[in-house]
Amino acid sequence: MAYRVLIAQFMHETNTFSKLPTTLDDYRRRFLVEGEAMVPKFKGTKNEIGGYIDAAAKYGWEPVYAVAANATPSGKLTRETWETIRDRIAGAARDAGRLDGICLSLHGAMVSETEDDAEGALLELLRGIVGPDVPIAATLDLHANATVRMARHANVLLSYRTYPHIDGYERAVQAAALVQAAMDGTKQPRCLLVQPAMLEGADHGRTTQPGLMRDLLARADDYEKEPGIDAVSIQAGFTWADIPYTGPSVAVSHEPAAEARARAIAAALVDEIWRRRDESSSDYRTVAEGIAAARAKSDGKGPLVLADGTDNPGGGGYNDTTPVLQALLDAGIANVAFGTIYDPATVRQAMAAGVGAEIEVALGGHTDESMGKPVRARAVVKMLSDGLFRNDGPMNAGVETNMGPTAVLRIGGVDVVTISNRIQTIDLQVFLSQGIDPRAKDVVVVKSVQHFRAAYAPIAREIVLVDSGGICSPDISRLTFAKLRRPIWPLDGVNDPYAGMKAR
Numbered sequence: 001m002a003y004r005v006l007i008a009q010f011m012h013e014t015n016t017f018s019k020l021p022t023t024l025d026d027y028r029r030r031f032l033v034e035g036e037a038m039v040p041k042f043k044g045t046k047n048e049i050g051g052y053i054d055a056a057a058k059y060g061w062e063p064v065y066a067v068a069a070n071a072t073p074s075g076k077l078t079r080e081t082w083e084t085i086r087d088r089i090a091g092a093a094r095d096a097g098r099l100d101g102i103c104l105s106l107h108g109a110m111v112s113e114t115e116d117d118a119e120g121a122l123l124e125l126l127r128g129i130v131g132p133d134v135p136i137a138a139t140l141d142l143h144a145n146a147t148v149r150m151a152r153h154a155n156v157l158l159s160y161r162t163y164p165h166i167d168g169y170e171r172a173v174q175a176a177a178l179v180q181a182a183m184d185g186t187k188q189p190r191c192l193l194v195q196p197a198m199l200e201g202a203d204h205g206r207t208t209q210p211g212l213m214r215d216l217l218a219r220a221d222d223y224e225k226e227p228g229i230d231a232v233s234i235q236a237g238f239t240w241a242d243i244p245y246t247g248p249s250v251a252v253s254h255e256p257a258a259e260a261r262a263r264a265i266a267a268a269l270v271d272e273i274w275r276r277r278d279e280s281s282s283d284y285r286t287v288a289e290g291i292a293a294a295r296a297k298s299d300g301k302g303p304l305v306l307a308d309g310t311d312n313p314g315g316g317g318y319n320d321t322t323p324v325l326q327a328l329l330d331a332g333i334a335n336v337a338f339g340t341i342y343d344p345a346t347v348r349q350a351m352a353a354g355v356g357a358e359i360e361v362a363l364g365g366h367t368d369e370s371m372g373k374p375v376r377a378r379a380v381v382k383m384l385s386d387g388l389f390r391n392d393g394p395m396n397a398g399v400e401t402n403m404g405p406t407a408v409l410r411i412g413g414v415d416v417v418t419i420s421n422r423i424q425t426i427d428l429q430v431f432l433s434q435g436i437d438p439r440a441k442d443v444v445v446v447k448s449v450q451h452f453r454a455a456y457a458p459i460a461r462e463i464v465l466v467d468s469g470g471i472c473s474p475d476i477s478r479l480t481f482a483k484l485r486r487p488i489w490p491l492d493g494v495n496d497p498y499a500g501m502k503a504r
């Protein structure tokens, strides 16, 4: 008899410092796909659901597709949003009849108006529905603020091992294999999690160069080869969340007899994260330094890629801050592609005027003027579109992205991709789909801090990451934490990674 396995995705990286609540419409703008419609949407993609679909075919499962929901990072999920999607997954589990396993794709840093640990609450709910014997595996983002509650109610937690995250498919396949083994009875995985008294750590998970995170992952790979150790995951955490659970963590999924060894592995990795807590490869520069680099011509070596990292919508940035755009215009830098500015009102203005029209715009800067005022300029409408494209990858290859109604506006020497849905610039199609070849530009601006590197590093002559004063600032002294567990490094005088743990 075929195993019946529930498959669902519910993802959000919640920046609790954002003033923009996350609504069901925000999910619909990225995707909110129910039931069997998940199969045509994700089959053949490198999304986690693409991995689960292939695994279901490989093992001959009878999959029960619940929902696939993902939204661009922003503020807390409204109560309605959280409960609606949670209840679709829980309802699918209740209505499934016999269920032999559950495969989830989660983020691990989702916060709702009513739940600081939304994934923990979801896993606890599902565990209550299916009971203790049905294996539950969940993939997580490498930036999960993972919790002991998640580990208690899941059998397996598996986070990405790449940043940019290009292994969602592979992690889902790995999770599915463990669920299959658990259903067959050849494995009995359970999960433990250790979170040190650290707000930041593991170099925010950067894996694009040799260093701490790669060293940690190499050790995790070795540990996974040991008997009784099923999976070792390192979460770097997501700093911009004022909840008790923010920060790095280590999850070890293990066989019952290997619990002591699993604890030792988690402790060894936590100790290493603690010992190397000052290591950071972050290389933020000022906007002025970025402009100085932008003055050089490409000489056929490809564009300078300016990454406006602190307005990264992938971390909850508003996607409409203007200091970089204003500075490029003030400096008269030409042959620039700028992707993107979120400004639906200006898109509507451009659509009313039509291609070729010249319009007066007040572009961007509308969400929080303290992060830069709107850019007031004359703009030529170069192109109008529905803003839909399919990602070339490597990240999310094959998955559709919806920028919403989109206008390319030429201001001075800058082509600004102006959009109606916030999206992180991770794919070359942000420009190519809008008639702009980023390889032919002297300067390309992306709203991203790290993910853009997968597609843009190969075409860039140089990459400069700038801090334009957006909400995703690396300067944690700009953030006010009220709910965070204390004491915690580096905010408090903490002398060991387990400080305060007995009290908690």
Ligand SMILES: [Zn+2]
Residues within 6 Å of the ligand: 141, 142, 143, 165
């Ligand atoms: Zn991430």
